[in-house]
Amino acid sequence: MVLAQLGGSISRALQQMSNATVIDEKVLKECLNEITRALVQADVQFKLVCDMQTNIKKIVNLEDLAAGHDKRKIIQQAVFKELCKMLDAGKPSFTPKKGKPSVVMFVGLQGSGKTTTCTKYAYYHQKKGWKPALVCADTFRAGAFDQLKQNATKAKIPFYGSYMESDPVKIAVDGVERFKKENCDLIIVDTSGRHKQEAALFEEMRQVSEATKPDLVIFVMDSSIGQAAFDQAQAFKQSVAVGAVIVTKMDGHAKGGGALSAVAATKSPVIFIGTGEHMDEFEVFDVKPFVSRLLGMGDWSGFMDKIHEVVPMDQQPELLQKLSEGNFTLRIMYEQFQKILKMGPISQVFSMLPGFSAELMPKGREKESQAKIKRYMTMMDSMTNEELDSSNPKIMNESRIMRIARGAGRQVREVMEMLEEYKRLAKIWSKMKGLKFPKKGDMSALSRNMNAQQMGKVLPSQMLQQIGGMGGLQNLMKQMGSAKDMMGMFGDGN
Incomplete structure (x- = not known):
């Protein structure tokens, strides 16, 4: 995972500071400069990085610290808090409840890994005791239903779709009604994507959303777009009521740090991250444990x-x-x-x-x-x-x-x-x-x-x-x- 390189760089900077005989302004500055470089290389927005550095300096005022204070611990705490603040959207997302039918609609651009992520999300909840089902309302991409059917069959999750019907709204409504009758408590609707943000995509999403009345709309985003995540997440939020984000392909892109921080800036909570192609390479995103693991502090x-x-x-x-x-x-x-x-x-x-x-x-x-x-x-x-x-x-x-x-x-x-x-x-x-x-x-x-x-x-x-x-x-x-x-x-x- 390329983000681990970011964590390794920050950990080394903190360790080098810890090894210093005396922690003074010079040592602190060198440590913060190293952390700043690591974050900028991970494509985190420069303004966010500068704000973080300023905030840490305010928290860690070495001159005001009385003798006997553990400076290393105070600096480590400050770095941890600021990283958490940067990646935290500040609000939780909707959480489905077992036994009560919930409709979750997935949206995103084509190529973001949306269909695979739908199955991962269903598989994760299936292991936790939910009864999920998948509905393929993607009639735009050839082979979309075949892909979802293959994934769902492998994970032993019921699915619905059609080779004949071309109206995504009708497929979505029929699928949701069917699985509600079958007492499924997590009905996941996969919608069409496009190669770029365009009016036809947003109109189709809006129609499917109005017809199925989802409890949660999840925006799936490719981490490789980095800081551009902010504009993309914002555009989708303005079209449908995006309540959560899943960031995919976090296993191979240095821009992952930029994607996470940019999405958080839109106040959209990231709930999962995809860390590979396999079904179990899918992690709950919880800011504090994530930052802790990023810095080698464990969870x-x-x-x-x-x-x-x-x-x-x-x-x-x-x-x-x-x-x-x-x-x-x-x-x-x-x-x-x-x-x-x-x-x-x-x-x-x-x-x-x-x-x-x-x-x-x-x-x-x-x-x-x-x-x-x-x-x-x-x-x-x-x-x-x-x-x-x-x-x-x-x-x-x-x-x-x-x-x-x-x-x-x-x-x-x-x-x-x-x-x-x-x-x-x-x-x-x-x-x-x-x-x-x-x-x-x-x-x-x-x-x-x-x-x-x-x-x-x-x-x-x-x-x-x-x-x-x-x-x-x-x-x-x-x-x-x-x-x-x-x-x-x-x-x-x-």
Whole structure:
């Protein structure tokens, strides 16, 4: 994700400032100049960047700070708050409710990824317990219905469209009525796009909107347009009541920062971002966790939500019990690999952990990491129950290793590599013995039940270094325990 380069640049600027013996005006200026350069390169509007720099200087008046103040923390908080302010539209969007039929209409220019995004949106809500349905009211683009039908079939979502009817309004009305009768509680209407903003597009959108009376209109926008996002979002808002925005193709464009800030300036809340072509490469956009992850500070609450999402409720006590006992078997490793693959893109999962920026898990190596996990699982499929359930690595003698390699169609050295990975994870797991793990969303409980020494042993050295060593970790955990929510350490907790 190119935006990770922006986050990496800002993180480095803050780290260099932290490493300075004395934080004075010169050090602060150098830090802010570096952040300014990174934001301008990400195509964020120059005026917004200048305003941000001015605001930070007002907040961080080094001369007025009394002795004993943590200047590094104050500067970090100021940068965090200003980035949040820049990307926050200041108002929430409509949220559909389960069991109550909601109509959501998608609009946008042709080529923005609108049809794919409709399916991603439906798939996301389907996993959360909604009963979505898709209606193709795009009669302008040849192949639009075929694409939506293919996507919907793959995601096992009901769909409606027509090869014969040319009136998009009639298709939209018929589809919405049909799915309301079938008790679908999230009816998504995909409308026509055009290559550019023109009167015919806006008139058609207005007619479909009047006929279907959507609860929410979502504008889908390609992130590569950068600062031009402001004019585009504004034009669509003036034609139909756009209530939310989804920004697509955030995995490959440096202009993503410009798109996000420009849309926020129109007071249109961004609700999701598309980070790739696959169905699960679709993230909820929540400003504070997003900025936190951008700066390499992690999103513990998001990470725990991911775990709770993929581990069934009836299995959670058993999993947490195994964690606290510290006994790690190959079967447990197999089960955890299954859960990691279900969570979605590995780099997305790791970016939620403090200190893990995309630089430590580059976008290009994501497929390689997933392939390795699948390879390990294939080898474990060739193991006996005795081997999978033993926590004694000495059980794996030469003859067993050769048998596993033959059964999995892999080389002996690959089985040895997998066993070394098991030993490494077992070592980390053993350090978690005796911990009490939090319920969903209660990350402060983790900081209360795990001291800094324990956490320091578990965290990779790179992560610990990014946090600021043991001292930084102690401060982080103290803040986690006292904040109203996970982001309280960076803002006022509201």
